[in-house]
Amino acid sequence: MPQCSAKCGKNAMLKRPKTGDMLCKECFFEAFENEIHFTITRAKLFKPNTTVAIAASGGKDSTVLAYVLKLLNDKYKYQLDLVLLSIDEGITGYRDDSLDTVKQNRDDYKMPLKILSYKDLYGWTMDEIVAEIGRKNNCTFCGVFRRQALDRGAALLKVDYLATGHNADDIAETILMNILRGDLARLNRCTSIITDSGDGIPRVKPLKYTYEKEIVMYAYFKKLVYFSTECVFAPNAYRGHARMLLKDMEKIDPSVIMNIIQSGESLKVNETATMPSLTKCTRCGYVSSQEVCKACILLEGLNKGLPRLGIGKSSKAKRILQENSPCCKTQNCLCNNK
Amino acid sequence: MCSVGDDGFDETENLKYMPKKEKPSIYDKCNKCREEPPCIVLRSKDKYCKQCFLAGTIHKFKALLGKHKLIHPNDRVMIIHKCGQPSSALLHFIRTGLDLETHKRLRFEPLILFIEDQLHLSLEARQELINNVEKEVGYFNFPKYFTSITQLITASPPENALQAKSELLKLGEDDKTILDRFLEHQTNETNKNDFLNIIVLLWVEVAKNLKCKFIFTPEISSDIASQLLTDISTGRGPHVPLDTGFCDSRDDEVKILRPLRLFDAKELAFYNHLNNLEPVTVRARKDEPYRSIQNLMKRFVNDLQMNYPATVTTVLKTGDKLSVDKESNEKCNFCNAPINEGNEELTSAESTQFSHWVSTQTPDYTVASEDRYNKILKSFQNISFN
Numbered sequence: 001m002p003q004c005s006a007k008c009g010k011n012a013m014l015k016r017p018k019t020g021d022m023l024c025k026e027c028f029f030e031a032f033e034n035e036i037h038f039t040i041t042r043a044k045l046f047k048p049n050t051t052v053a054i055a056a057s058g059g060k061d062s063t064v065l066a067y068v069l070k071l072l073n074d075k076y077k078y079q080l081d082l083v084l085l086s087i088d089e090g091i092t093g094y095r096d097d098s099l100d101t102v103k104q105n106r107d108d109y110k111m112p113l114k115i116l117s118y119k120d121l122y123g124w125t126m127d128e129i130v131a132e133i134g135r136k137n138n139c140t141f142c143g144v145f146r147r148q149a150l151d152r153g154a155a156l157l158k159v160d161y162l163a164t165g166h167n168a169d170d171i172a173e174t175i176l177m178n179i180l181r182g183d184l185a186r187l188n189r190c191t192s193i194i195t196d197s198g199d200g201i202p203r204v205k206p207l208k209y210t211y212e213k214e215i216v217m218y219a220y221f222k223k224l225v226y227f228s229t230e231c232v233f234a235p236n237a238y239r240g241h242a243r244m245l246l247k248d249m250e251k252i253d254p255s256v257i258m259n260i261i262q263s264g265e266s267l268k269v270n271e272t273a274t275m276p277s278l279t280k281c282t283r284c285g286y287v288s289s290q291e292v293c294k295a296c297i298l299l300e301g302l303n304k305g306l307p308r309l310g311i312g313k314s315s316k317a318k319r320i321l322q323e324n325s326p327c328c329k330t331q332n333c334l335c336n337n338k
Numbered sequence: 339m340c341s342v343g344d345d346g347f348d349e350t351e352n353l354k355y356m357p358k359k360e361k362p363s364i365y366d367k368c369n370k371c372r373e374e375p376p377c378i379v380l381r382s383k384d385k386y387c388k389q390c391f392l393a394g395t396i397h398k399f400k401a402l403l404g405k406h407k408l409i410h411p412n413d414r415v416m417i418i419h420k421c422g423q424p425s426s427a428l429l430h431f432i433r434t435g436l437d438l439e440t441h442k443r444l445r446f447e448p449l450i451l452f453i454e455d456q457l458h459l460s461l462e463a464r465q466e467l468i469n470n471v472e473k474e475v476g477y478f479n480f481p482k483y484f485t486s487i488t489q490l491i492t493a494s495p496p497e498n499a500l501q502a503k504s505e506l507l508k509l510g511e512d513d514k515t516i517l518d519r520f521l522e523h524q525t526n527e528t529n530k531n532d533f534l535n536i537i538v539l540l541w542v543e544v545a546k547n548l549k550c551k552f553i554f555t556p557e558i559s560s561d562i563a564s565q566l567l568t569d570i571s572t573g574r575g576p577h578v579p580l581d582t583g584f585c586d587s588r589d590d591e592v593k594i595l596r597p598l599r600l601f602d603a604k605e606l607a608f609y610n611h612l613n614n615l616e617p618v619t620v621r622a623r624k625d626e627p628y629r630s631i632q633n634l635m636k637r638f639v640n641d642l643q644m645n646y647p648a649t650v651t652t653v654l655k656t657g658d659k660l661s662v663d664k665e666s667n668e669k670c671n672f673c674n675a676p677i678n679e680g681n682e683e684l685t686s687a688e689s690t691q692f693s694h695w696v697s698t699q700t701p702d703y704t705v706a707s708e709d710r711y712n713k714i715l716k717s718f719q720n721i722s723f724n
Contacts, residue, residue: 007700018690021697031696034711038692043684075707179570180642182652184659193684209689245638249571249631253528255690256571256631262686263575266678273659 006031014221017213017254025221032218036206037072043193045204048079050160055150056084056113058101061165063226064215065207069163070109082109083157087149088117089142090125091232098227108225116153118145122299133307139237140311144294148286154201166205169212169246172257175264176242185275185289191264211257370394378608382647388612395601395609399431400444402597406584409552409595411445416550418541419452419475421467424556424598426617427606429478431597449481449548451500451541453490454507457514458623464509470618472504483548487537488513491520496540497547527630532572535673538594545592553594558601563653564639568632573687577675582657588674599654692718 001011004024012022016031023031040046054069056062066084073080086102099115106113119125122145129141154162171191178187189195196202207215219226249256269275280286281293288294294310301309366385368376374387386394403409417432419425435444452471456464468484475482483500484507493499501507510516524530545553557565566582569575580586586594598606610617627637643649666676680688695718702710 005698007698016697019694019697021694023697027697027701030701031693034696034714035689035693037711038696038715039684039689042688076711077708175570176567179567179653179656180649182656184656187656209686209693241642245634248628248634248638252628252631252634253526258686258690259573260571262573262690263570263578265683265685266575267578268576268661268663270659270661 014217016217017250018211018258020254029218029222032210032214033068033072033075036068036210037076039193039209040072040078040206045194045206046078046080046161051081051083051158052161052163053083053085053114053154053157053159054111055162055164056086056102056105057165058086058098058105058227059165060215060219060224060226060228061167061207061212063101063105063224064219065163065165066105066109066111067222067224069206070111082111083159084109084111084113085150085153085157085162086113086115087146087153088115088119089146090118090127092127094229094232097229101225101227104225114153114157116149116156118149121145121149121152122295124299124302129302132302132305137308137311141298144298144310148293148295151201151286159201162201162203164203164205165207167207167210167212167215168257168261171205171208171264172260173239173242173246175260176245177239180242181238184269184273187264187267188269188275191261209258209261211254380605392609392612395605396431396434398600399597400435400442402584402600403444403595406595408585408593409446412447413552414447414449414548414550415552415554416541416545416548417448417450417480417554418556419450419471420556421471421618421620422556423603423607423610423617424558424601426474426615427601427609428554428556428598429475429480430610430613430615433478433480446552448554449483449550450475450478451483451485451544453485453487453537454509455487456620456623457487457517459621461509461511463621465504467618467620468504468507468509474616474618483544486510486513488516490537490540490544492516495547496543500544528572528632531630531632539674541594542589542592551592553592555594555596556598557596558598558603558606559650559654560602560636560639560643562596562599562657563650564632564635566653566657567639568635571631571635576663576678577673578657579660579662580675582654588669602650691721695721 002022004010004012004027005021006023006027008024008027010024010026013025014028015022016028046052052069054062054066056066066082069080069082072078073082084102084106086099088096088099102113102115105111117125126138126142130138133141150162150164174190175187178184178190193208194202194204218224246257246260276289278287278289279291281288281296282291283296284293286293286295298310301307366376368374368387368390369385370390371387374389376385377388378391379385409415417428419429429450432444432448436448437443452468452475454464454468456467459467464486472482472484481502483502484504485499485501486507486509488510489499490496521530521533524533541553545551562582566578569578569581574581580588582599584596584599586596588594625633625636627633639650639653663676663678666678668677668679669675670677696714699714699717702713705713
């Protein structure tokens with residue numbers, strides 16, 4: 001039986017994927033928690049006496065995030081108020097089950113919970129959306145709506161930070177995907193551990209340097225309760241290619257995940273490359289890089305029976321929105337004269 | 339987040355069926371001159387007749403060289419020759435470019451360097467390969483030098499390993515063992531391949547010795563796309579503009595250029611075919627995709643390109659928009675790339691160092707948790723990695 005590499009005298013119980021060291025259970029917990037504490041303190045993620053909303057889906061990442069944040073908050077006296085924020089997309093058989101897990105988290109960790117639903121925010125559940133648009137491009141709708149929903153929820157709760165459970169594998173995948181798609185703007189932003197969404201509530205990713213495999217290991221050994229089924233609408237998304245590549249590379253050399261993040265952090269974009277600038281959506285006031293934010297475009301499409309409005313060329317969407325807007329029906333509208 | 343359909347490629351309303359592949363008809367005309375019938379289809383949609391294809395390909399080559407305005411008349415250029423279609427096409431481009439009688443002719447002085455590295459073949463096969471390469475390359479009438487990778491790595495100075503004729507090059511049976519021993523302190527295939535990038539430094543040494551200002555490599559678009567992704571995956575993000583751009587300007591005197599970076603394999607193979615060029619073929623070493631990151635990436639790019647034909651060009655364009663950090667003064671002793679001094683922000687590298695450290699430090703349970711952590715943190719900060 002190999003000895004624990006932290007030289008504590010106990011037998012090693014597991015091999016941690018991130019460094020390859022053999023550790024006993026307790027030393028693994030200690031290392032795992034200390035690394036997240038290091039990330040939080042070194043990157044100065046939180047200020048004392050503030051409120052943090054934890055984006056909770058009931059999945060392994062958000063469960064472990066909630067558990068560890070509470071643990072570290074108590075242990076190292078961050079003096080944070082922690083609340084759980086969950087979004088109900090209205091996916092039968094998936095979201096209603098995972099919401100039960102979140103409620104369990106609320107009871108186990110004794111944190112207040114707020115649930116916002118797509119139905120309340122947008123008037124559509126994901127089930128209704130998929131019935132309208134078919135099984136393609138579902139993730140586009142869900143992702144755009146969820147991001148806004150989380151920001152709105154955080155604003156409603158008047159919190160100072162929104163913490164999400166994005167782990168190292170997620171970030172590495174996103175970097176690869178953005179290179180493959182040529183999305184420079186996202187490539188530049190996706191490695192930031194704190195992202196300001198423009199309206200004042202920063203999003204932080206305390207698990208940015210934590211391996212997904214280690215999160216699963218931690219949850220397993222600590223016997224944490226989480227929901228582990230894939231969304232029923234997850235199709236063959238392009239992200240799947242980046243994911244498979246990452247998994248294959250991890251088999252060859254697990255340090256690849258940290259390598260990719262390191263590369264992503266040190267990429268420097270040409271000054272001459274054009275990058276979008278942030279403004280406010282003319283319809284809902286939410287932060288956006290276009291005149292009308294993506295959520296408004298998608299909603300307009302759904303409400304007007306043009307489900308493909310937000311999918312595809314944004315110039316087309318712009319034109320259709322203009323044609324449909326009430327002001328253009330009059331002859332004197334300026335847009336008609338452009 | 340699913341992004342299917344986000345590319346804006348599909349404008350059609352009816353998405354129930356796969357788009358029909360356009361079958362070429364006998365009434366089609368060349369996209370460019372619209373007169374002759376086409377002889378080749380590139381990128382699944384562009385049809386060209388023989389004349390337009392040849393003219394267009396040569397023009398593409400010259401335009402890339404001319405656009406960057408780096409090479410001046412009488413500059414000496416060292417061409418790294420590798421067995422395959424791209425290298426033969428490159429030599430033909432240069433030969434025809436130099437031989438033009440118009441003012442548009444190329445004006446530089448090329449010489450060829452061939453580094454034999456097929457150590458998986460038998461000694462006779464390797465010698466025969468070099469003889470065949472000498473024959474092929476001799477047809478273009480450029481000064482040429484031959485060497486073998488083991489000799490180049492072990493000779494000091496490296497130019498001692500060069501021979502002007504293939505029969506003067508003495509290959510050794512134990513070349514492979516010497517190379518393996520050279521690489522043995524690298525723990526896995528990926529690192530070994532990465533370490534072999536030292537060869538670039540040797541090219542530069544030899545180029546300086548032969549008074550060349552430039553080096554041409556035969557890398558084509560798919561090579562560059564997989565090199566970019568490999569760089570990202572090995573933590574060499576900041577080197578991407580150097581390793582994948584048109585010009586690698588690491589060294590102050592010798593610049594490495596990639597004149598074939600916009601070409602794909604089909605174009606060059608067909609160009610060679612129309613010019614009756616038959617490159618020397620060699621039995622390639624079997625590259626298991628799961629043995630190294632480099633192999634895996636090559637396979638990934640080629641596979642993805644089949645379903646998403648814009649993959650390679652998009653990756654190249656992304657690389658074009660990245661730049662090197664001009665502020666750093668120090669250069670790495672090993673790869674000669676600029677070392678960027680980190681700023682105060684937490685990086686993945688520091689986080690990984692901390693993880694390694696924390697996994698091997700015994701927690702002191704006799705003290706309170708905050709002190710316990712601070713002890714580990716302090717000992718971590720005392721290690722110097724700079």
